[in-house]
Amino acid sequence: MMDWGDGTYERTAEQLVGATEGAMERAAPRPGERVLDLGCGTGNAALAAARRGAAVTAIDPSARLLAVAEGRARAEGLSLRTAVGAAEALPFDGGAFDLVLSVFAVIFTDAPERAAAEIVRVLAPGGRAVITAWHPTGPISAAGMLLRQALMELSGGPPRPPPPWGDPAQVAALFAPHGSRVTSTDASLRFEAPSAEAWFAEQQAHHPVWRFAERALSSRQGAWASLRERSIAALEAGNEAPGAFRVTSGYAIYEVRVGERPARA
Numbered sequence: 491m492m493d494w495g496d497g498t499y500e501r502t503a504e505q506l507v508g509a510t511e512g513a514m515e516r517a518a519p520r521p522g523e524r525v526l527d528l529g530c531g532t533g534n535a536a537l538a539a540a541r542r543g544a545a546v547t548a549i550d551p552s553a554r555l556l557a558v559a560e561g562r563a564r565a566e567g568l569s570l571r572t573a574v575g576a577a578e579a580l581p582f583d584g585g586a587f588d589l590v591l592s593v594f595a596v597i598f599t600d601a602p603e604r605a606a607a608e609i610v611r612v613l614a615p616g617g618r619a620v621i622t623a624w625h626p627t628g629p630i631s632a633a634g635m636l637l638r639q640a641l642m643e644l645s646g647g648p649p650r651p652p653p654p655w656g657d658p659a660q661v662a663a664l665f666a667p668h669g670s671r672v673t674s675t676d677a678s679l680r681f682e683a684p685s686a687e688a689w690f691a692e693q694q695a696h697h698p699v700w701r702f703a704e705r706a707l708s709s710r711q712g713a714w715a716s717l718r719e720r721s722i723a724a725l726e727a728g729n730e731a732p733g734a735f736r737v738t739s740g741y742a743i744y745e746v747r748v749g750e751r752p753a754r755a
């Protein structure tokens with residue numbers, strides 16, 4: 491079972507702050523608005539919204555990461571309500587929020603339709619969600635796809651289609667049954683390291699997903715070594731800074747608008 495509290499996700503979260511800022515510009519939370527940071531991790535988006543005066547709730551499956559978010563909020567004197575939970579079954583009343591933020595988080599659900607329904611359910615009429623999702627292009631995405639494929643092969647089950655979040659048409663289709671409209675803009679983040687090997691070693695040591703993959707693949711002779719080698723080759727192929735390592739990862743910022751619900755007769 492994948493545990494996002496394993497390793498040191500904090501290190502990756504620091505590199506994603508730029509994306510939080512982009513999402514925040516799009517979401518523009520107002521003072522007093524009820525905001526849910528869905529899959530808050532160490533709280534980047536939750537804290538950014540709280541600094542703008544919003545009334546923020548942060549939810550994540552990882553109790554350890556929530557504790558980090560709480561500590562950061564305390565250190566800044568910000569108020570933050572937290573809950574352990576996941577996108578597929580949000581422990582909140584319908585219409586409890588004006589804005590749902592999910593920065594590279596709901597994209598990890600195994601049940602995208604259920605997660606989309608839950609996001610719409612907890613939003614008040616006229617509410618909005620802002621969701622960031624990586625484009626399925628670029629070297630880091632290529633390495634992620636190799637990892638996903640290796641785990642799928644290990645499980646022995648039938649191949650599963652890639653998650654829908656990288657495709658605006660599929661994301662629109664997720665929310666359309668709920669009467670919600672989706673628009674998207676594109677953005678990108680740059681990642682740097684001394685070399686592709688060093689970037690990979692950082693993930694291997696600290697990132698929960700790569701740590702999970704190494705443990706899982708250790709049951710099959712050579713599987714981790716093969717994934718490592720092919721991932722580094724994919725990273726090298728997209729390296730923008732020969733002699734060092736620099737890559738650009740594109741992502742979509744989706745804005746989901748929940749319609750006004752018709753008044754009951």
Ligand SMILES: C[S@@+](CC[C@H](N)C(=O)[O-])C[C@H]1O[C@@H](n2cnc3c(N)ncnc32)[C@H](O)[C@@H]1O
Nearest residue numbers: 494503529530531552576577593594595598599
């Ligand atoms: C890449 S991290 C992003 C964290 C944070 N939003 C940020 O910007 O740093 C992914 C987060 O999604 C959370 N997550 C994974 N599966 C989830 C699910 N089904 N529902 C909600 N959150 C989930 C993880 O616990 C983790 O904190």
